Amino acid sequence: MAGNGRTLFQKVWDAHSVRTLSNGQTQLFIGLHLIHEVTSPQAFGMLRDLGLKVVYPKRTFATVDHIVPTDTRKEPFADALAQGMIDALRKACREFGITFFDTHTGQQGIVHVIGPELGLTQPGMTIACGDSHTATHGAFGAVAFGIGTSQVRDILATQTMALSPLKVRRINVDGRLSLGVYAKDVILHIIRRLGVNGGTGYAYEYGGRVFDTMGMDGRMTVCNMSIEGGARVGYVNPDATTFTYLKGKPYAPQGKDWDAAVERWKHTASDANARYDDVKSFDAGEIKPTVTWGVNPGQAIFIDETLPSPEDVPAEQQEGHADALQHMQFKAGQAIEGVKVDVCFIGSCTNGRIGDLREAARVVKGRKVANGVKALVVPGSDAVGKAAEKEGLDRIFTEAGFQWRQAGCSMCLAMNPDKLVGDQLCAATSNRNFKGRMGSPTGRTLLMSPVMVAAAAVTGQVSDARKVFGL
């Protein structure tokens, strides 16, 4: 922890600090502001009430993702409230001069999927969005975080917000991931070990051999779920993998600007002698396919483990533990392998990218979704969907019996028609398993990797994908 160099977090914070406010917080410039239809309408309303304009309209970009139906884009939507929300966003973007990647543009998708694929997300930026999974963009070496609607208003009006700096915890994952173990398992494992509250007040800097060799899709999966571990910010230092991904993307610097940007981005990475507030280290070889069994993302076990008993849990967590078992209709000490599933969902800002779909399609090819299982694959963006179709992944999925949908948040959070019914149990690649998350108060969610969801789909039960697919 010794050293007087700066972490990436400190460098980016210093570069964007405007001044200190009366309560000691920093007025922080937000370089890139992303908005969507759920957390922006009230912010625009507040702007209108205050008689304010958007100060730098070119620094804000909009998409629609949470409420869009994934079966058809035909308007008016069956849900009049959802129609009202997309209409409000269209009106606001026209009024204030904001670019909106609307459903007909071919560039629509989940906000944390389209930012990177458009090259809007870049190293060294501060990025904010009214959505806690904004941490995803940290995969590019940005300081990216979720905000509330009042901060959306603040950024629209001033391009700044009030914030206190975070501490930085360095998380090393060294060694080698075993076959059948993916980025999703890495972050579920980290949250299990450090706790859902462990990262509160911290930014997580992920590094070590596993991250050095991980592609951008995997880095995004890990950074995405930082907030589930309490860390508002999660990032990976930018490197050649980052630059290769961004080169040629529509909003990335071009020509001479590109070379200058890469030089600048290299210096954004944490100094070798950076000082961290805390360091944790993990051995990748110990990580196995991980499945959540409970009602928060930290309640997770390896596929070959059994659910913890009350005795295994600290006294103050026992009541919550018992409550979780009851909601999920599980028993302490039972296996998670073999649990029957009703619904399988591949998608979301956590695992809805082309890399996720390719790997799921690779293992599922030639297999069939089990009888009685409803299985959905929802690409994270129109661009991901088109790329998948070009590679024939959609046909692999539909021939297997999956439904192939259009881009949106879908089942992750029940603000669109994709919901659980009753106490259905869903194997999902999304990021939250809270009670009622998927639209039914008694519904149950198990979080896992895309390949693990694929295994559950073809067997009809939670399974070890390594055995099912011979990995």
Added chain:
Amino acid sequence: MSLDKITQVSGRAVHVPGDDIDTDQIIPARFMRCVTFDGLGEFLFHDARFGPNKESKNHPLDRPEHKGATIVISGDNFGCGSSREHAPQALHKFGIRAVIAGNFAEIFFGNATTLGIPCVSVAKEDREKLVATIQANPNVELTVDIVAQRVRYGDNEVPCSIREAARKALTEGQWDPIGQLIEGRDAVAKLAAALPY
């Protein structure tokens, strides 16, 4: 924009037990398909309070002895999950003016402070004392004193803590920073012009 200085919140309290109470519990997403924050109070903790046929589950918030309570007492990691401001908005519209918990999720804490809702941390043993007191007598008035960082009830008090920046913002009437942020416009323009992107 002139805001009240918030130095303390006094009122009756209600215990919402449990750790890791997440924002989906506080306000289920299906009630967020709205373009204003109006009417959100009705849906506070909806699925914990009401069954599938809207029947009451006799949640503490609905018990007659807690009607009009303005302070919630809860566990650790209160407000974890989403950045949705709808969560503290629902609390505020329901009538809640302060939250006492073991500790708070970060984004929720920031959102609540911006609405002028003090979120104070109280140690477990002390929270147990508060809960026992209000269970014995729901009419007891609590005072969450942000200046002295104490929760007073009757002749008793327990310590509480709140992050210094939030404490200053609340007590100095700067808990919604929009005014100050606008005042910084020249410095903002200078930084924006110098930013390499």
